Amino acid sequence: MMPWKTSLRPLVGATVSLYVRGICWVVGGILCLHALGLASGAQAQPAREGRVVLNDWPAPAAVPSDPAVQRLPEVAALALDYRYRVQPEASAAQWTFTWSWQPGDSLWVNGRPGPAARSVLQGFRMTQVEVKYDVLVEGQQVAEMIVAVDSFRLAPHPARYRFTVDVSASRVFLDTEGAAALSYLKAGVTLARPTVLRVGFVEAGRTAARRSGRSDRASRQQPVPTIFTPRIGIFIGWRVGPDPYYVDRDDAAGRAAPRTTMGRGAADEEPRASGDDDAGDDEDDVSLGPAATVAFAAVGLTALVGGTVGYYGTGEAPLGLMAGYVQPSGGFLLQTSINARVLTGEDRQHLTAQMLGFGNVFRSVVQPAVGLGVHVETQDDTYSTRAAVPVGLVVNASRVVVFGGVDLVGATPMVGLAVNLRSGR
Numbered sequence: 001m002m003p004w005k006t007s008l009r010p011l012v013g014a015t016v017s018l019y020v021r022g023i024c025w026v027v028g029g030i031l032c033l034h035a036l037g038l039a040s041g042a043q044a045q046p047a048r049e050g051r052v053v054l055n056d057w058p059a060p061a062a063v064p065s066d067p068a069v070q071r072l073p074e075v076a077a078l079a080l081d082y083r084y085r086v087q088p089e090a091s092a093a094q095w096t097f098t099w100s101w102q103p104g105d106s107l108w109v110n111g112r113p114g115p116a117a118r119s120v121l122q123g124f125r126m127t128q129v130e131v132k133y134d135v136l137v138e139g140q141q142v143a144e145m146i147v148a149v150d151s152f153r154l155a156p157h158p159a160r161y162r163f164t165v166d167v168s169a170s171r172v173f174l175d176t177e178g179a180a181a182l183s184y185l186k187a188g189v190t191l192a193r194p195t196v197l198r199v200g201f202v203e204a205g206r207t208a209a210r211r212s213g214r215s216d217r218a219s220r221q222q223p224v225p226t227i228f229t230p231r232i233g234i235f236i237g238w239r240v241g242p243d244p245y246y247v248d249r250d251d252a253a254g255r256a257a258p259r260t261t262m263g264r265g266a267a268d269e270e271p272r273a274s275g276d277d278d279a280g281d282d283e284d285d286v287s288l289g290p291a292a293t294v295a296f297a298a299v300g301l302t303a304l305v306g307g308t309v310g311y312y313g314t315g316e317a318p319l320g321l322m323a324g325y326v327q328p329s330g331g332f333l334l335q336t337s338i339n340a341r342v343l344t345g346e347d348r349q350h351l352t353a354q355m356l357g358f359g360n361v362f363r364s365v366v367q368p369a370v371g372l373g374v375h376v377e378t379q380d381d382t383y384s385t386r387a388a389v390p391v392g393l394v395v396n397a398s399r400v401v402v403f404g405g406v407d408l409v410g411a412t413p414m415v416g417l418a419v420n421l422r423s424g425r
Helices: 003-040 118-122 178-187 216-220 289-306 340-344
Strands: 048-057 071-087 092-109 112-115 124-137 140-149 161-168 190-207 223-228 247-250 255-258 308-314 319-327 330-338 350-359 366-379 382-388 390-397 400-407 412-420
Touching: 048 190, 071 124, 071 178, 071 190, 092 118, 092 124, 124 178, 140 178, 140 190, 289 308, 289 319, 289 330, 289 340, 289 350, 308 330, 308 400, 319 350, 319 412, 330 340, 330 366, 330 390, 330 412, 340 350, 350 382, 350 390, 366 400
Parallel strands: none
Antiparallel strands: 048 071, 071 092, 092 112, 092 161, 124 140, 124 190, 190 223, 247 255, 308 319, 308 412, 319 330, 330 350, 350 366, 366 382, 366 390, 390 400, 400 412
16 A cells, blocks of 8 residues: 555545534534524414416507507516415515516507517516406405506516515405405415506617707607506496505615505505616525535535545536545545526525445445435525435546436436546556
8 A cells, every 4th residue: 555545544534524524514504493494483374476477468459559659569478476475463464576577579669560679679678567466266266466566677587676565464455355365365375367557668779859958968868668558447446455566666776665655554564675677686685605605615625635526416406516535445525516596696596515425335336325415495585405315326437436316305316427636646
């Protein structure tokens, strides 16, 4: 046996012990915090969520030949993601809404549709929107609800705008008593069959005609607005519910501020609002970026000590690295991976970190492997964690190490390919 291998063995043993203890502490800490969170929220109702999409809007019969509707982009998809949590003690619910939209292929000009270049359609910004939804419980309509924003500047997908409101049950649905609304919310409601009440757009690159008292420079900077109110009839008599959940946005300061008039109810029932549009998501959105940085740093340190490093990925988190110490009789690998949303800061981020051990049980280059780790996911500004239990096989072919397996908890495939830089030394 070479002298350096003899001197390295205690170091490797200490490193393995250190990392195993570290993984155990990290996994145990996350699980404890998760358990504490569940205990503290045991009295709260579970959050419910959904998504409703309006496709291919507007219908030709709904577009009038109105000079005010000069240029209106076809909307291929107008999506509203919603999530709410009932607060029984306050007879209220907290709602989080996220708007996004995607233009189609046509542009309505003075009431007539026609093809338009993709660059022109992508230049539109939605400035206001008001949509009425049917509220369903177990597939049956029980009420109606209006969701609206009257001041923002939302670019096409992937841009989005999110805001949160706390509202009493008596104000959440149209023409619905508070007790009935609260019972619907507890049973679980679904929004369906959207009807556009009003929508506004502004087109980048087009400016309004110069008005008296304005300079040429000010005129060039004034975009042309299009405010469209479809022909859907007038609400008379039965509309006794709340006003829409309007949210004003202070674009100049980059902050979102709630209106002072939010419909019926006391002033202390006004919502807390937060928005994200062209600038991206809220600064307070949760992110796995810092945790991923620490995890990849640990993998890098392991690569320096152990001499084996390469690619690793899973079905949920395909971008990753693995590193460790490998010899013919077996070894260990520290593996971590993320999905692309961690890099872009979008929702539904995934991070996996785990320790994998394997040995020459069958006296072959194909060696069984088993490990333990943790998988973390973000959704709607909250974290969720679960254990990761990888099992599989390692092809330990001297300089090349290949891993293939599956996470028993998440039923997610895992693959890895690494190079043993110390093989043959």
